[in-house]
Amino acid sequence: MATTHAAPKSDDDLYRQGSQYRIWSFSRADLLEIRRSINQNAAERLQHEHQITRADSEYKIEYLSVQDEYDMLLHYCVKVQDAATVYKLPSHIKATAIQYLKRFYLKYSLMEFHPRNIMYTCLFLATKSENHFISIENFVQPLQRVSKQAIIDLEFIVAQALSFTLLVHHAFNPIHGYFLDLQSIFPNKINEIGSAHDQARKYANDSLFSDAAFLYTPPQIALAALMMANEKLIDEYMEAKFGANVYLLKQLKATNVKIKEYIIEGPKAKISKERALALERKLFICRNPEKAKKRTTGGEGSMTDDSSAEPAAKRVKSELISDSDIAMAGA
Known part of the structure; x- marks a missing residue:
């Protein structure tokens, strides 16, 4: 009796069977709805808390919009x-930390946890999950006003938000795989392939x-990414590999065309210093309306303790920089 063998699974097939694809892959519409819902729920919670705690309900608070948060x-x-x-x-550790940060904010709003209080924990967690050991003492050494306890206190919160899916797959490894396959198909184009590989990264x-x-x-x-690096080469590669399947x-x-649009938008992510400062101030005010009001009206009051804006279950004692350090810098 003849034995039939299933076709080998591609890296793409294997990826789609993993937890990263199952938990962290969305349609564009679903992604937008998640962000909209998180933003709205956080604004409503803060509004409810402020209505309970404020003596003067006339002070108008402007919450971050979905676009502001993004x-x-x-x-x-x-x-x-x-x-x-x-x-x-x-590169892969940096990429993992960035993805941790972006995934965290598909579970929480920036109005609940300031990203400055999360980014270092994401980076430290990425060094551990990627087996690049840095002791917590050495990690905090170059940071100003960040204690090791501040990062440790947030680790479980971040890991829980990530659904404990700490292994992150990136495009860097597949690029290397294509690099090897391209060399096997076009052995006379080694320099061209090498140049495309570096640019694609x-x-x-x-x-x-x-x-x-x-x-x-x-x-x-x-x-x-490889197509953007050398479209002619990758067109020839795809014809050689998949030409029989039109x-x-x-x-x-x-x-490829759709992804190219996202990659092109990537470098435009940097916002101006003025826009960043405006967002920091807006975030401070919606998290701390009473402090902002006292500052505006000349009243007394501390501007350094930001814990009151977070629900008790989410408060984390730390020495991380407070909202006021940047938000009020340009006042």
Whole structure:
């Protein structure tokens, strides 16, 4: 009796069987709805708390919009990248930390946990999950006003928000896989392939500052990055690999075009210093309306304790920078 063998599974097939795809992949519409719902619920909770605690209900509070939260989140993703450079961390650790931060804010609003109070914990957690050991003492050494206890106190909260899915797949490994496959198919184009590989890694880095990882698989992002690096080479590669399947080839090319749009948007994630400051101030006010009002009206009161804006179950004692350090800097 003849034995039949199933076709080997591709990296894309294997990825779709894992927890990262199951928990952290969305349609564009679903992703927008998640953010809208989190934003609305957080604003309503804060509004309810302020109505209970405020003596004067006439003070108008403007809460962050969905777009405000997204802009501020990407701003802090850039800060994670800058911090990773200080620690001289490899690309995949930086990418993991950024993805942790973005995933955390699919469970919570920035109005609940300030990203400045989360980003360092995400980075420290990424060094551990990626087996790049840095002691907590050495990690906090270059940071100002951040204690090791502040990071430790937030670790479980972050891990819980991530559904304990600490392994993160990125486009960097598939890019290397394509790099090897390209060499086997086009042995006379080694230099061209090497150049495309290096450029594609830069495009994969740009994709970190978009929603690409929530909408597409790492192999899809990797192929699109390579296509952006050398479209002629990748067209020839896809023809050689998938030319017999016209429908699949057409689908791959269409997906590449869609992902390219996200990768192009990545470098635009940086917002101006003025916009960042305005968002910090707006966030401070919606979390601390009484303090902001006292400052505006010349009343007395401490501007350093921000814990009152968070529900008791979410308060974390720490020495992290308070909202007022940046939010009130330009006042």
